[in-house]
Amino acid sequence: MGSDPLDESDASGNLTDEYVFFGGKRIARRNVSSGNVFYYFADHLSTSRVIVQAGQTTPCYDADFYPFGGERIVINTCPQNYKFTGKERESGLDNFAARYFGSTMGRFMSPDPPLLDQHIADPQSWNLYSYARNNPLSYIDPTGNAVELLGDEEERKKELEFLKQSLGNDKAASNLNEVKDGDKTLYFVGIKGDVGEFMKMGDTSHDLANLVQNKNVVEFGLTSQDLSRQGGAATYEKGEVGNQNVQVLVNPDQAYVANRTLDTRAVLGATRFEHQFDDPQWRARPFTPETMLWHEFGHAWASINGRTLDRSNPDAFQWENRMREQLYGPLGPNNARRIAH
Numbered sequence: 001m002g003s004d005p006l007d008e009s010d011a012s013g014n015l016t017d018e019y020v021f022f023g024g025k026r027i028a029r030r031n032v033s034s035g036n037v038f039y040y041f042a043d044h045l046s047t048s049r050v051i052v053q054a055g056q057t058t059p060c061y062d063a064d065f066y067p068f069g070g071e072r073i074v075i076n077t078c079p080q081n082y083k084f085t086g087k088e089r090e091s092g093l094d095n096f097a098a099r100y101f102g103s104t105m106g107r108f109m110s111p112d113p114p115l116l117d118q119h120i121a122d123p124q125s126w127n128l129y130s131y132a133r134n135n136p137l138s139y140i141d142p143t144g145n146a147v148e149l150l151g152d153e154e155e156r157k158k159e160l161e162f163l164k165q166s167l168g169n170d171k172a173a174s175n176l177n178e179v180k181d182g183d184k185t186l187y188f189v190g191i192k193g194d195v196g197e198f199m200k201m202g203d204t205s206h207d208l209a210n211l212v213q214n215k216n217v218v219e220f221g222l223t224s225q226d227l228s229r230q231g232g233a234a235t236y237e238k239g240e241v242g243n244q245n246v247q248v249l250v251n252p253d254q255a256y257v258a259n260r261t262l263d264t265r266a267v268l269g270a271t272r273f274e275h276q277f278d279d280p281q282w283r284a285r286p287f288t289p290e291t292m293l294w295h296e297f298g299h300a301w302a303s304i305n306g307r308t309l310d311r312s313n314p315d316a317f318q319w320e321n322r323m324r325e326q327l328y329g330p331l332g333p334n335n336a337r338r339i340a341h
Contacts, residue, residue: 004086005181015094020299024088038078044084051078055245066129069103103132105145136289146214147189148245149178150221158185159222162252163189163208166290172201188212203322204294210299216304218297219247227251231258233292235299239311246303248296250289258287264336273336285328294323313341 004026008017020028025046029038037054047069051061063071069084083089084103093100093109100109111128127134137157149156156178164173164295179190191198199206202308211218213265226236232254236247251327264284275282298319302312317338321331326333 007148026082029080038080040082043085045084047084048080048082051080053078066103067206068106069101071103106131106134127242128151146217147152147208147211148217148219149187149189150219150247155222160189161218162222162289162293165222166201166293166323167208169201169203169205172198172205188217194262202326204326207297207301207319207322211301214304217245218300218304219243219245219249222247223249224253225249226317227254228257231292231297232287233258234254235296235303235309237303246300248293248300250293252289255287256287257291258292262287272338272340274339275333275336280333283334284336285324288327290327291320291323295320316341 004019005136007015008019009015015032017032018030019026019028019046025042026048027041028040030036030105031038038050038051038060039054039127041050041052042048045067047065048061049063049065050059051143053060056142057076061076061080062074063076063083065071065084073081081088081090082102083093087094087096087101089095089103090100092104093102094259101107102109107129107316108131109129115237118244144168149159160176160178160231167173167176175191175192179188180186189208191209191212195209195213198256199209227249233250234337236249238245241247262272262284264273265283270276273282275285276284295316298316299309299312301319303309303317307315317340321337324338325331331337
């Protein structure tokens with residue numbers, strides 16, 4: 001279930017509680033030692049408001065919550081830690097995976113990276129500590145992360161593994177995980193630990209962190225559908241194919257399409273890479289699923305920052321070329337830069 005625990009244990013490793021989920025939501029807890037089962041009742045934000053023990057008719061936990069998560073207890077004879085939007089409350093702070101939230105202040109304890117999602121028309125976007133644009137009754141901030149993994153559990157595992165491999169850095173890859181928005185049953189890419197340190201692990205790590213930390217969601221999926229007309233990968237504007245957000249799809253088996261279409265031995269391909277008409281000709285390296293993904297991520301990055309897809313080519317080339325440099329070495333005579341679509 002993403003980042004939500006199914007079991008909990010004490011310091012000695014003895015199992016203490018088991019959790020039951022349905023439709024991505026926590027609905028019950030079983031205490032191992034007593035065998036008692038407790039049922040959770042949550043509001044539209046997935047905040048646990050009432051808990052009833054099996055066989056009983058009155059709640060053992062009943063609480064109201066202020067807009068930013070402050071708890072007003074009515075009854076509490078079966079204490080539990082999953083409170084505001086279903087997040088675990090640890091020493092007064094709510095664990096949102098990417099960072100901690102303080103309900104007493106209505107603010108995150110650490111800031112978003114600056115200059116990633118700030119807009120002149122939206123003053124709240126400039127507050128790097130704010131929660132859900134200061135509108136907690138309508139919105140939630142599921143994880144602080146915004147690259148959504150598409151598909152079922154097996155498909156999401158493949159997508160996350162593909163992202164890890166794309167980074168070309170084992171340490172960076174070990175920091176990626178899957179986190180879940182229990183309210184909507186959505187799954188996102190998470191970055192464990194210090195995001196700033198993660199960004200220093202390489203240009204592609206920096207790129208991915210920028211996407212993950214942005215407030216605008218980018219949907220990402222690996223697919224077997226025929227994307228040959230798009231060169232094996234595609235980026236769709238919000239709503240273009242029924243998608244809720246900007247969507248990136250990659251068919252890893254169709255890298256050959258891009259290599260065939262943009263073969264630099266033909267004029268079309270030669271005009272897409274630098275110094276193809278020089279003597280000696282600069283070497284244009286093959287397209288791979290990784291270069292295809294980073295190219296599309298560049299389109300997506302431009303789109304969520306206000307540039308239409310028809311104006312996003314410069315971003316796509318920059319992102320693709322950073323991946324080419326990671327895969328093939330410094331850009332230059334032995335690794336020509338992509339310069340045209």
